[in-house]
Structure formats: structure tokens, C-alpha cells
Amino acid sequence: MLKEYRIALRNSGLINPESIEEFIAADGYQALRKALKSEPLGIYEEIYDSGLRGRGGAGFPTGAKEKAAAVICSDCEKYVICNADEGEPGTFKDRIIMETDPHTLIEGMVIAAYSVNAHRGFVYIRGEYKLSIQRVQLAIEQAYKHGFLGKNILGSGFDFDLEIRRGAGSYLCGEELTLIESVEGKRGYPRIKPPYPAEHGLWGAPTLINNVETLANFPSIILNGAKWYRSIGTENSPGTKIFTISGDVNKPGYYEFPLGMTLKELIYDVAGGIRNGKGFGAALLGGAAGTFASKKHLDVQMGYDKLKEVGLTLGSGAIIVFDDTRNLNNTMLNILKFFKHESCGKCIPCRVGTSQLYNQLADELNKNYFNPSNIYSELIRQADIIAKTSLCPLGQSPILPLRSLWQNILESNSAKH
DSSP states (O other): OOOOOOSTTTTTTTSOTTOHHHHHHTTTTHHHHHHHTSOHHHHHHHHHHHTOBOTTTTOOBHHHHHHHHHHSOSSSOOEEEEEEOOOSTTOOHHHHHHHHOHHHHHHHHHHHHHHHTOOEEEEEEETTOHHHHHHHHHHHHHHHHTTSSBSSGGGSSOOBEEEEEEEOSOGGGGSHHHHHHHHTTSOOOOOOSSSOTTTSOGGGSOEEEEEHHHHHTHHHHHHHOHHHHHTSBOSSSBSEEEEEEEESBSSOEEEEEETTOBHHIIIIIISOSBGGGOOEEEEEESSTTSEEEOGGGTTSBOSHHHHHHTTOOOTTSEEEEEETTSOHHHHHHHHHHHHHHHOOSSSHHHHHHHHHHHHHHHHHHTSSSOOHHHHHHHHHHHHHHHHHHOSSTTTTSTHHHHHHHIIIIIHHHHHHO
């Protein structure tokens, strides 16, 4: 197997996640000490120069988001939120970080808070992640006792308080503005953008929100510098990515590698190839809200821009592999059922549209004669309308797996028959 290059997972499996002493012995909180001796401007510029992009799915430049929250006002109330909701099917990278190295997340959050002058933060964790909640809570308590949280952190004059907020299992709360509604104690309904969180976030205040994997990269970037980070990965997708590989592979699991690896390397060299000697059928990249890759995509580099060039998405880094005997129409039906179930119902296009998509495909699959060309052209047409008229990313998501499954796999299969 290819050797991993770990940054976000650098301590995973090497230290006791419940021991702050072992974390400190592994250079833990050294990046925070360095950051607190610098000007906040230098911190967010270092992150910006590193080219780090959000590891939650969208791939937005992290430094740009950080800078927007930092410069919007100098002395107003601000917040930092860690999005640890992680509801995307096939994705479990953030859970691994929280369970095996929670102090890296806390260190990243304090550095982020210092850079934007925020004095209060929240880790929003989905309620099903019981061990994650337990270990992050213990790490927070330990960080307070050792002076890495609270008043006058490490004698710097900077104050930062951190607490956990539990989610109730809503997929929609993985979207940042919906998550903010939930943290405020409201029902998880989406807000209309703009304004964005950096302008009008938690309780109307400027808010920096990043996911676990993104924040776990902060300490290494601050310790080693932006130039070091840019030397890893590709020019437009620097750094590493945690890939969670599942499905019909011999070695499912989580792996961290520099961006730019090919899908073939990840499936065959890292995950041990297809189970039971079967052939490769497809891979769903990024979970339910992702895209289907076919054999022709096996040599494409796994980076934000390279994948976009061929109509695919990196998303959360989830890779669900299907062998060549799988019925992908049934897979698509399950994806549409998932969106139907998770729609919050606030806007009509999503509430009615996701049900309509599921019902139509279910009806067609129950018929004696199934014409994929007719049904998928109609489903894609409707999903496109739903995407253009929905309030939030959930309604904008079904078009991605539908269109990619048809164009990349089913259309060519239909032509053969």
C-alpha cells in the first residue's frame, strides 16, 4: 500500500486521545504558542497563502473566509463555530479526528478565534457521535485546566471560551447557516444567502465557521508555514485530504494522502481493489450529494479543479465503490429516498420535488419495462428546476448524482444495448 502523508491525522493512533500530556509531548499547542506571539493579521494571511480550501465539501478558500470575518469590524462580538455535524453518507473523517486527536481540533479553533478576534466558540457535533462528544468534552475540560482555553490564554491577554452544542441528526444542519439556526436554539431551517456568516452569523454577529478537518490543518500550517503546505498536493489543491473509502473494496477505511492522487491509486493501491475479484463499476464521490465516476475517470487526479473539469466533485472526500454487478438504478433510488427524507419542508420546490423524484423513479423501476433514457431525462429536467429554485444546498443536490450517473455510466450502457 502507498504510504500515507498525515497532517490532520498526524497523531491518530499514536497518542492516547484522552491524555493532554501525550498531545503536548507530540508538539501539541506549540502552534498556538507561536500564533499568540504574532499579530492576528499574520495568522489569517498565513492560512490564506497556504491555499487551504474548506474540507467540508465546497472547497472554498479558507483564508478568504477567515479574512472576511477578521476585517469586518475590529471590536464587535464575533464567534467561531466548528461544523462537526458530518451527515453526508459515506463520510466519517471528522469523527476519526475527534475520537483519536480532539486537542488538534481545539488548538485549531483557538488559533482561528485569535486570528479573527473572537472570544467564544462552539463545536456543533451530531448527537449520534457519542464517543466524539465524550472525548471533545474531556479535551475541552483539560484545555481549560492547562490554560489553553479561558481567560488570558498562555499569558497573552487573549480570552476564548469553547463549548459543545449537540445536533439532533438533521442532514440539513451540515449547511452552515442552518447549523447556526440550530445553535441559536431554533429549528434547523435554512437562511437565505446573502448575508453570509462572516457578515451576519450567530446571533447576528460576524461568525467564522469551518469543519473539523479544515481546522485540524491550522496548527501544522502555523508551525511549518504556508510555503511548506503548498509544497504538498497540487498547485490549486494544496495539502492533504482524508478519504473515507467504503463499499465493494477489500480494505475500506480512512486514509490521508496529498491531493492529486488518482482514483485508481486510491481504490486499487490503497483500498486493495474490488472485492471478490469483480470488476469496477462506479464510484460515488462525495456522498449522496456527490457525483458518479466511471472507468474513464480512474486516472483523473483527486483535486478540486481537476475533478470539476470533468464534471465531478471532491466533496467531503467520501468514495463509495460499486462493483460491476451492482444495480445503480436501485442505488439512485436510495439516494433520492434519502433526500426526500431529509428535506426540511421549508421551501416547496425541495419539499415537493424530492418526493416527486423518488416516486417517479420508484414507479418506473416497478414496471415490467424500464426505459432509462426516458425516465432519467425527465428526472434530470425536474432536478435542474428544483436546484434553481430551492433555498439551500439540499434541494440543489439531487441533480448532481442524477446527471452524473446518467451521463457517465447509464447512457453509455444503454447505447450498448
